[in-house]
Amino acid sequence: MWHNMADDVEEKLLEQHSFPAVCPACGRREAHAYIVKYTEVRGGCWVWCSHCRAFSHHSLRPPSYWGEQKEPVDRSCLSALPADLEKQKDAVDAWMTLHYRGLDHDLCEYCIRNLDLSNTVCPDCHGKHAQAHLDGPCLILRCPDCGFEVIGGSFYAPCEQDNGRYRIRIISQKLSKEQILAVGRCLKLPVLEVKKCLDEGRILPKELYLGPAMSAQEYLEQKGILCRLSPKPRYGRYRACGLKMEIHRL
DSSP: OOEEOOHHHHHHHHTOOSSSBOOTTTOOSOEEEEEEESSSSOEEEEEEETTTOEEEEEEEOOOTTOOOOOOSSOGGGOOSSOHHHHHTHHHHHHHHHHHOOOOOOOGGGGOGGGSOOSSBOOTTTOOSOBEEEEETTEEEEEOTTTOOEEEEOOOOOGGGGOOOOBEEEEOOSSOOHHHHHHHHHHHTOOHHHHHHHHHHTOOOSOOBOHHHHHHHHHHHHHTTOOEEEESOOOOTTTTTOSOSOGGGOO
């Protein structure tokens, strides 16, 4: 029986570019993905695993390079469940491996905290003078025309909903002893383990959530250590943004 796939499993699956992919949930190379483009800003995405039967289906903005390729599946056969896609998984895998290079849109473009919420249409009297503003994750809407007022919760920016784990790869060559110590202190890793990873060119084993990962990257760069996060965060304005909630500030 199909069951819902966890968000972090889906994110890790969509970071892979060859299908069938390794399922982050069960570890079997029986995971698949399929994206269709309806318009430039709207598409559909299915991800599923043939082995553990986890799946997810949702709308997304198609990758900017997603063209008008001939699709391997008749759209009229598609539904929320990936049952029909599962029957055609070999063709889907070959098509996705050929065309998919990852999601590439800057998620800050869709941040609710950057939207102009003034002159919102009132859901009660339909007047155009309602005012809305965000207070943390709560959206507060008031209408001066009819007195309508409502408070809604769970209005989070994309970065505030990011539950993915990030790791750091050191790009700088020949770090000094002080810099190696700085890496160890920053990531709370044994210095010998840090040095071994650097000598072997491996990514550091510490996993961090987005906020701590960005903070760690900034700290290391201040120490003259070039590094990058893996996977690459898709938040182009994260560091400069002053609108994030306090727990996400650097």
